[in-house]
Amino acid sequence: MFELILSTALIFMTLSVLATIYRLVKGPSVSDRVQALDSIGINLISGVAVTSVLLRTTAFFEVILLIGILSFIGTIAFARFLERGVVIEHKRSK
Amino acid sequence: MKEPNDVILRSVTKVAVLIILTFAINLFFSGHHNPGGGFIGGLAFASALTLLFLCYDIETVRENIPVDFKAVTAVGVLISVFTGIGGIIFDRPFLTQAFDYFQLPLFGKTELATAVLFDIGVAMAVIGTAITIISSISEDR
Numbered sequence: 455m456f457e458l459i460l461s462t463a464l465i466f467m468t469l470s471v472l473a474t475i476y477r478l479v480k481g482p483s484v485s486d487r488v489q490a491l492d493s494i495g496i497n498l499i500s501g502v503a504v505t506s507v508l509l510r511t512t513a514f515f516e517v518i519l520l521i522g523i524l525s526f527i528g529t530i531a532f533a534r535f536l537e538r539g540v541v542i543e544h545k546r547s548k
Numbered sequence: 549m550k551e552p553n554d555v556i557l558r559s560v561t562k563v564a565v566l567i568i569l570t571f572a573i574n575l576f577f578s579g580h581h582n583p584g585g586g587f588i589g590g591l592a593f594a595s596a597l598t599l600l601f602l603c604y605d606i607e608t609v610r611e612n613i614p615v616d617f618k619a620v621t622a623v624g625v626l627i628s629v630f631t632g633i634g635g636i637i638f639d640r641p642f643l644t645q646a647f648d649y650f651q652l653p654l655f656g657k658t659e660l661a662t663a664v665l666f667d668i669g670v671a672m673a674v675i676g677t678a679i680t681i682i683s684s685i686s687e688d689r
Contacts (some may be wrong), residue, residue, distance in 0.1 A: 516575065516583055520592065523568055527599050530557065534602060542686035543605040 460508045464501060486500045488532040495525030554603070561603040568596040579667055580659075586667030590674030597679055606683055617679040624672025631666045 471494055478490040499521050506514040535541050576589030600609050635644035647661035 456633070513583065519571055521571075522587075523571070523592070523595060527595055529601070529603070530602055540603050542682070544687070545605055545607050 455496075456506065458503055463504050464508075467497050467501045467504070471501075484536060488536070489514065491532070492525060492529045495521055496526075503543075555688055557603055561599055561643040563645075565596050568599065569594060572596060576667065576671055576688065577664075579596070580661065580663065586670030587674055589667075590671035591678065592674050594678035594682075597675075598682055601686070603684065606686065617683070621673050621676030623679065624669045624674075624676060626669070627672065628669030629667050631662060636663070 462487050474490045474493050474497065478487055478494070481487045499518050502517050502521070506512065531541050542545060572592035573595040575592055576586060578584035578591075579586065586628050597609070597613075632643040635642055638644075643666075645661060645663045645666070647659055647663075650658055650660055652658045
């Protein structure tokens with residue numbers, strides 16, 4: 455019963471990722487695409503977490519942390535590019 | 549128009565960089581029997597430095613970390629090659645590794661392997677390459 459619930463959750467997460475990929479491709483503005491990328495990262499994290507509960511292992515926790523860090527940095531880079539037009543400034547404007 | 553400032557980003561970065569650096573060192577040292585190792589540890593370290601580059605700017609980070617990252621790459625590759633040559637000195641094939649168990653204070657019985665030295669070289673090469681690529685891509689002109 456427990457495994458059935460977890461598998462159903464995984465299936466719905468996959469559907470959610472697919473729906474987000476539609477927004478990623480179709481999205482009218484760049485902000486929509488950035489948010490879609492971030493949302494895909496969060497869905498991946500939850501998918502890995504559910505999988506590690508399903509397999510009864512702690513081996514994937516580092517994967518969760520790494521996906522979280524990379525998705526965070528990627529979202530910040532895109533946000534800075536949208537707001538300032540430059541990702542890494544050479545000299546900070548005080 | 550209001551000047552955009554990033555107070556929240558800077559406050560988060562001060563905490564998150566510490567966490568990411570700790571995680572990178574943990575990934576580096578969990579190398580042999582768990583997922584991890586020099587390459588991915590170096591990449592996590594480079595991502596922490598990238599976060600610093602994003603939050604502040606290149607000048608500030610270069611002032612506070614006065615390291616030439618091209619030299620870091622070269623030194624890392626040299627360390628890796630010399631640990632490989634160490635096998636030849638003891639009349640074994642190139643890149644032979646050895647390990648033994650030692651009784652260390654505070655850690656107890658610990659497995660020490662020469663592959664860690666090789667991994668340090670790999671990590672330095674990865675950090676240097678990644679930071680060099682990022683800081684040279686971000687130059688506007």
